[in-house]
Amino acid sequence: MTQQTIQNLFSNYLSKKPIFSNKKVLMSNYTPDTVPHRENQINQLGRIILPALKNERPSNVFIYGSTGTGKTLVTNYVLNELVIAGKQNNTKISTIYVNCKMKRVADTEYRFLAFLADKLGKKVPPTGLPTDQVYKIFFKALEEQEGVLIIIIDEIDSLVDKVGDDFLYNLTRINQDLENVKVAIIGISNNISFTDYLDARVKSSLSEEDLIFPPYNAVQLQDILQERTKIAFSEGILECGVNQKCAALAAQEHGDARRALDLLRVAGEMAERNGDEIISIKHVDMAEEKVDTDRILEVVKTQPKQSKAIIYTLLSKIENESDKILTGDVYNTYIATCKKVILKPLTQRRVSDILSELDMLGIINAKVISNGRYGRTREISLAFSKDLHTKIMDFLKNEFYF
DNA sequence: AGTCCACAGGAAGGGCAGGCGA
DNA sequence: TCGCCTGCCCTTCCTGTGGACT
Numbered sequence: 001m002t003q004q005t006i007q008n009l010f011s012n013y014l015s016k017k018p019i020f021s022n023k024k025v026l027m028s029n030y031t032p033d034t035v036p037h038r039e040n041q042i043n044q045l046g047r048i049i050l051p052a053l054k055n056e057r058p059s060n061v062f063i064y065g066s067t068g069t070g071k072t073l074v075t076n077y078v079l080n081e082l083v084i085a086g087k088q089n090n091t092k093i094s095t096i097y098v099n100c101k102m103k104r105v106a107d108t109e110y111r112f113l114a115f116l117a118d119k120l121g122k123k124v125p126p127t128g129l130p131t132d133q134v135y136k137i138f139f140k141a142l143e144e145q146e147g148v149l150i151i152i153i154d155e156i157d158s159l160v161d162k163v164g165d166d167f168l169y170n171l172t173r174i175n176q177d178l179e180n181v182k183v184a185i186i187g188i189s190n191n192i193s194f195t196d197y198l199d200a201r202v203k204s205s206l207s208e209e210d211l212i213f214p215p216y217n218a219v220q221l222q223d224i225l226q227e228r229t230k231i232a233f234s235e236g237i238l239e240c241g242v243n244q245k246c247a248a249l250a251a252q253e254h255g256d257a258r259r260a261l262d263l264l265r266v267a268g269e270m271a272e273r274n275g276d277e278i279i280s281i282k283h284v285d286m287a288e289e290k291v292d293t294d295r296i297l298e299v300v301k302t303q304p305k306q307s308k309a310i311i312y313t314l315l316s317k318i319e320n321e322s323d324k325i326l327t328g329d330v331y332n333t334y335i336a337t338c339k340k341v342i343l344k345p346l347t348q349r350r351v352s353d354i355l356s357e358l359d360m361l362g363i364i365n366a367k368v369i370s371n372g373r374y375g376r377t378r379e380i381s382l383a384f385s386k387d388l389h390t391k392i393m394d395f396l397k398n399e400f401y402f
Numbered sequence: 403a404g405t406c407c408a409c410a411g412g413a414a415g416g417g418c419a420g421g422c423g424a
Numbered sequence: 425t426c427g428c429c430t431g432c433c434c435t436t437c438c439t440g441t442g443g444a445c446t
Contacts, residue, residue: 108430108431108432110430110431111431125421125422126420126421126430129421129422129429129430130428130429130430131429131430133429304433306433326408326409327408327409327410328408328409346433346434346435347434347435347436348409349410349411349434349435349436349437350433350434350435352409352410352411353411353434356410356411368409368410368441368442369442370407370408370409370441370442370443370444371407371408371442371443371444372406372407372442372443372444372445373405373406373407373408373443373444373445373446374406374407374408374443374444374445375406375407375408375409375442375443376407376408376409376410376440376441376442376443377408377409377410378409378410403446404445404446405444405445405446406443406444406445406446407441407442407443407444407445408441409440409441410439410440410441411438411439411440411441412437412438412439412440413436413437413438413439414435414436414437414438415434415435415436415437416433416434416435416436417432417433417434417435418431418432418433418434419430419431419432420429420430420431421428421429421430422427422428422429422430423426423427423428424425424426424427
């Protein structure tokens with residue numbers, strides 16, 4: 001592209017009527033003024049945490065529902081309101097929000113405690129101290145607090161899966177040793193059967209109250225999108241049926257509002273990039289493909305070298321042989337791949353774990369099957385379209401200098 | 403009913419890098 | 425600088441398992 005034409009491109013872009021008037025409202029971290037179709041949950045949660053306004057400890061709450069059902073949004077919304085009411089009432093209410101899925105922030109017991117202590121104003125080094133000392137620092141920080149403190153632990157299941165439920169046991173018993181501050185815990189999880197695996201004592205004290213968030217249906221999603229589009233886009237930009245299509249697609253995916261918003265945002269970006277003045281159904285279709293492609297490609301890109309070698313092995317095996325392959329085959333071919341790219345091969349045990357990780361990340365589908373006397377193994381297939389195969393393969397070939 | 407395969411996956415521990423306090 | 429602690433990645437060793445085969 002010559003300099004002249006790129007200048008034309010820029011001035012063309014600037015002279016067009018803008019597609020977005022406020023893109024922020026389509027982001028997942030945006031808290032709107034109202035939360036449609038969650039009135040019940042807002043009321044229930046509100047009632048549970050009411051005692052905080054009288055400087056009493058509210059019950060611990062356990063919230064569950066699948067992704068994009070508004071759990072975090074409702075919790076933040078209600079707690080914001082609670083803090084405001086507390087201020088008017090001269091009651092000190094503070095909240096700490098922790099997301100246990102955030103890598104290198106709160107994904108281990110140490111980091112989790114360090115994060116909480118940090119929020120309470122006590123610095124803990126990122127590593128180096130014994131865990132019991134971090135507990136001490138955290139308790140000390142708590143002792144200096146007063147009023148009611150509500151700790152929201154989002155994606156709590158992923159931390160418990162990783163480090164066990166001991167830290168929850170300690171946390172739920174925290175109040176016995178504290179005088180000035182009352183601590184309540186709100187646990188949020190995507191996994192409905194999560195509490196089944198907890199220690200009985202932890203379970204009973206953590207879920208003194210339970211709240212369930214059902215998935216949104218297509219009509220409800222449409223309402224949510226309608227509210228946001230009024231603020232997000234310039235007037236008359238949206239073709240009829242765009243909202244419906246985004247809502248319908250997201251409803252198929254367990255009523256995930258986050259996905260609906262993503263689709264709408266990316267559709268807008270697609271239109272913007274193409275220089276179109278109206279967002280049409282065509283853009284939603286493009287957005288659907290892009291959202292999936294981007295997610296998987298991003299996951300592949302961020303994998304360590306060994307996982308990439310395994311993904312490469314899987315792709316080449318599936319390309320050349322059958323759609324479904326077994327662990328043993330993968331391992332043998334992986335050894336060959338390692339030789340080719342001069343990588344020290346891992347043991348089968350470790351490869352088995354990496355395959356489980358890839359399964360959890362949604363890159364592969366792995367199902368444990370039994371072939372009778374020919375053993376038990378995992379049957380592995382790829383979780384994305386043929387189209388994406390080529391893109392990922394190209395990326396990996398480039399990565400390994402093939 | 404018992405055997406046997408090819409793994410799955412749990413437990414324990416080694417080695418490393420990074421950080422702290424003495 | 426050294427000893428101690430952490431998380432992380434990995435290996436080694438081990439037990440468990442579903443179902444075809446005998």
